[in-house]
Amino acid sequence: MKQSKFILPIIVISQFCCTSLWFAGNGVMSDLIVNFNLEASALGHLTSAVQFGFILGTLVFAIFTIADRFSPSKVFFTCAFLGSLFNAGVIWDGNSLTSILSLRFVTGFFLAGIYPVGMKIATDYYEKGLGKSLSFLVGALVLGTAFPHLAKEMTGTFPWKSVILLTSFLAVIGGLLMLILVPDGPYRKAANKMDLSACFDVFQNRKFRSVSFGYFGHMWELYAFWTFIPIILKTYTIQHPEVEFNIPLLSFSIIAIGGLACVIGGYLVEIAGTKRIASLSLILSCACCLVTPLLFMSASESLFIAFLLFWGMVVIADSPLFSTLVAQNVSAEIKGTALTIVNSIGFSITIMSIQLLNFLQDLMNPTYIYTLLAIGPILGLIALYEKKNTTEPSEA
Structure with missing residues (x-):
């Protein structure tokens, strides 16, 4: 038990450090646009490039069951180190839109060995109270995702390249912490051989399929909202010229506060159950989408x-x-693969919603486009409560 209490903070810190790579480009987007003569639409394209890379990475990791066949801590470190290198490549003065998109794509590919593998490591250590443990872990992801916006605000007097280098440095530190301080967990059951069909076979399980589709609905909304937070704030100031926002600081705050919500949700599930709290969250976020105009x-x-x-x-x-x-x-032998393939599909969906908003923002009143994000939560709720859906495990 002492080891478990020590391990979770290390996993959380490592996850925070490494996932700061995710929105590193978003945090300095205005500088990238100026320095590399990019168009404003580059925001959606660069975010989608990371998502595309993550999708391909998770697909490769899932098909080859990498997180279940090899030590997840070593996989985590390797991907953190390589991801940091490609992230740092953005500072090269000779970059073009194509090269920056490529660098962000490869960074996303290696994030596939960080986020879902970090969750896999947590499941190897925590059998009971898994919901609370993963809540802290995803909270770290949220803070890591928000951090580049804060770093931009904190380093306003320094070159924008310092934000990129800082996130790369943090990723290396996070990878080393995981490699050195987090050995394979006591509940880990390594897969004996490569099973190319495992990532598809899991969907034959109806309960697994139901919760996965609920997750997919959630993902339709999540990253599109995160990506467009600076645009949402800017749109409000255009409609209300008397208002001035500190957009980097507010963008950080709006994303980062979600980390607190994850932790609170982890405690609430012990009272009301995992599925019930997840459904409530979907209902509330759906309502937010609908009332934005x-x-x-x-x-x-x-x-x-x-x-x-x-x-x-x-x-x-x-x-x-x-x-x-x-x-x-x-089953324990394919938890890493299951988490990875669900992430792969979920992030594929994020590209569709991001690009949809990116396309529509110049064609219609931008105050109305965010209502389209409600589609995801609505479909997610239908999937969770479809007829004949079984209840969640009693442990949750």
């Missing part, structure tokens, strides 16, 4: 910020809960 038009500055902070909480609170339900509905 009203808030854009009539909300005061303080109310608008409060609304976005609330949305930042409910949009992510269900993420660790869905991962918990996924892990609870597969």
Whole structure:
């Protein structure tokens, strides 16, 4: 038990450090646009490049059952080190849009060995109370994702390249912490051989399929919302010229507060159950999507910020809960593969929603486009409560 209490903080810190690579480009987007003569639409393209890389990476990791066949801590470190190198490549002065997209794509590929593998490591250590453990872990992902926005604000007097180098440095530190301090967990059951069909066979399990589709609905909304937070804030200031926002600091706050929501959700599941809290989070985030036009038009500055902070909480609170339900509905030998393939499909969906908003923002009133994000939570709730769906495990 002492070892478990010591291990979780290390996993959380490592996850935070390494996932700071995710939005490193977003945190300095305005500088990239100026220095490399990019168009404003580059925001959606660069975010999608990371997502594409992550999708391919998770697909490769899942098909070859890498996280189940090899020591997950070593996989984590290797991917953290390589991801940091390609992330740092963005600072090269000779970059073009194509080369930056390529670097972000490869960074995303190696993130596939960080986020889902970190969750796999947690499941190897925590059999009971898994929901709470994964809530802390996803909370670290949220903070890591938000960190580049804060770093940009903190290093405003320094060159933008310092943000990129800082995130790469953190990734190396996080990988080393995992490699040195987190050995294979007591509940780990290594796969004896490569099973190319394992990542597809898991969907024959109806309970697994149901919670996975709930997760997919959640993902339709999550990364599109995170990506467009600076645009949402900018749109409000255009409609309300008397208002001035510190966009980097607010973007960090709106994303980062989701980490607190993850932790709170991890405790609430012990009272109300994992599936119930995940569903509540989907309902609340769906409501946020639907009321955005009203808030854009009539909300005061303080109310608008409060609304976005609330949305930042409910949009992510269900993420660790869905991962918990996924892990609870597969055998120990393929937990890593199951978590990875679900991530792969989920992040594929994020590209569709990001690119949809990217396309529509110039074609229609931007105050209305975010209502389309409600499609995901609605379909996710239908999947969770489809007829004949069985209840979640009693341990949750």
